[in-house]
Amino acid sequence: MLKVGELAKRSGLTVRTLHHYDSIGLLSPSARSDSGYRLYQRDDIARLQQIQALRRFGMSLTEIGTFLARPDTPFSSIVAQQIAALGRQIEQASQLRAQLATLHHQLANGEEPGLADWLTTLELMTMYDKIFTQEELKRLPFYSNGAKSQAEWAALVAQVRALLDGGVAAEHADAQKLAEHWMIMLERDTAANPDFVRRIDALLTRDAAAQQQTGITPELRQYVMRAFSARRQSVYAKYLDEDEMRHMRENSGKRAAEWPPLIAAVQQQMEAGAEPDAPAVQALTRQWFELFRDFAGDQPATMQKIRAATEQEPVLRTGTWMSDEMLAFIRQSAATLPAPGQA
Numbered sequence: 001m002l003k004v005g006e007l008a009k010r011s012g013l014t015v016r017t018l019h020h021y022d023s024i025g026l027l028s029p030s031a032r033s034d035s036g037y038r039l040y041q042r043d044d045i046a047r048l049q050q051i052q053a054l055r056r057f058g059m060s061l062t063e064i065g066t067f068l069a070r071p072d073t074p075f076s077s078i079v080a081q082q083i084a085a086l087g088r089q090i091e092q093a094s095q096l097r098a099q100l101a102t103l104h105h106q107l108a109n110g111e112e113p114g115l116a117d118w119l120t121t122l123e124l125m126t127m128y129d130k131i132f133t134q135e136e137l138k139r140l141p142f143y144s145n146g147a148k149s150q151a152e153w154a155a156l157v158a159q160v161r162a163l164l165d166g167g168v169a170a171e172h173a174d175a176q177k178l179a180e181h182w183m184i185m186l187e188r189d190t191a192a193n194p195d196f197v198r199r200i201d202a203l204l205t206r207d208a209a210a211q212q213q214t215g216i217t218p219e220l221r222q223y224v225m226r227a228f229s230a231r232r233q234s235v236y237a238k239y240l241d242e243d244e245m246r247h248m249r250e251n252s253g254k255r256a257a258e259w260p261p262l263i264a265a266v267q268q269q270m271e272a273g274a275e276p277d278a279p280a281v282q283a284l285t286r287q288w289f290e291l292f293r294d295f296a297g298d299q300p301a302t303m304q305k306i307r308a309a310t311e312q313e314p315v316l317r318t319g320t321w322m323s324d325e326m327l328a329f330i331r332q333s334a335a336t337l338p339a340p341g342q343a
Contacts, residue, residue: 001031001033001039001040002040002045003033003037003038003039003040004018004019004029004038004040007040007045007048011048011052021048021051021061024061024065025065026051026061026064026065026068027044027047027051028044029041029044030043030044047068051064051068054067054078057078057079058082058085058086059078063078063081094134127207127209127210127213128140128143130203131199131200131202131203132196132199136196139191139193140189140190140191140196141188141189141190141191142189142190145189149189152185153185153214154215156178156181156182156185157214157215157216157220158215159178160175160178160179160182160220160223160224161215161220163175163178163223164219164220164223170223170226170227171226171227171230172227175223175227175230176227176228176230176231176234177231178224178227179224179225179227179228179230179231180228180231180315180318180319182224182228182319183228183318183319184318184319186319187318187319187321192321192323193267193321194260194263194264194267194321195264195268197260197264197321198260198261198264201260204216204218204221205218225253225256226253228319229252229253229256231315232252232315232316233245233248233249233252235309235313235315235316236248236306236309236316238309239305239306239308239309240302240305240306244297244299244305247296247297247302248295248297251294251295252295254294255291255294258287258291259291259320260321262284262287262288262291263320263321263322263326264321265284266281266284266288266326266329266330267321267326269281269284270325270326270329276329276332276333276335276336277333277336281329281333282333282336284333285330285333285334285337286337288330289334
């Protein structure tokens with residue numbers, strides 16, 4: 001049997017460490033000498049060896065205590081937990097390395113973001129880590145451009161906020177101009193990927209912290225959407241008569257929220273190599289034309305005018321994430337749909 005000082009010397013630990021183990025109930029001496037000194041017996045020393053071995057696995061003292069309190073727990077499960085923990089640590093280290101590489105790239109190019117700007121950017125990067133994989137983040141220009149993109153967005157958000165707080169109507173030309181710029185930047189910084197936009201939009205809708213960090217509140221987003229809708233309608237007005245425009249104004253916003261997830265779903269089908277006549281694609285195509293009819297009406301002549309306007313006016317494609325390839329894919333799928341009354 002050993003006194004605490006002797007055990008400390010032989011085990012390479014400090015007396016303070018052994019006292020701490022005793023205080024938390026992890027390792028308590030089980031005997032006392034005639035003079036009252038606490039003594040560690042053979043079983044105590046064997047338990048200390050287990051503790052030291054488990055510490056080398058990276059386990060916390062709490063985890064070790066839980067494991068030793070349940071000797072029936074398979075050790076393989078403990079190893080599996082440690083592997084998972086190391087995996088999380090490796091992922092976090094990879095994320096930090098990517099962020100530092102971005103900072104190094106900016107500094108090497110002569111950019112010197114302020115500390116406050118960089119800390120804000122780090123917060124945003126951490127926020128986007130929650131909704132994108134590391135591979136996706138590499139394809140996300142907003143993420144890779146770091147502080148530079150953040151500064152651009154902060155300036156634009158401030159301009160829009162000034163108009164909103166100043167009582168400027170969303171239909172005003174200044175608001176429309178900023179809304180169009182907003183959509184151009186959003187397409188650029190999301191690599192024109194509709195699914196990326198859908199996920200960011202969902203984050204900004206539900207996460208109050210994300211709204212605070214970006215300044216993009218639901219009220220601000222709605223203002224931008226109204227202004228951009230007004231911008232699009234001003235372009236359509238060159239092609240449609242008064243009755244057609246009235247129908248568009250009355251219906252353009254009713255199902256607008258259904259377009260982004262639909263476009264993202266079509267993009268996913270295309271990336272997966274689905275054929276235009278696949279049942280899943282045909283279902284999306286039916287939904288596509290249902291939304292289009294709600295927006296444009298049922299008159300073939302009006303639909304044709306809207307298609308012509310879309311082809312001739314680039315602004316009508318801005319912020320829609322509808323590429324030429326996607327529109328061609330939808331047309332191909334539509335050609336495979338059975339005629340009404342045949343399906």
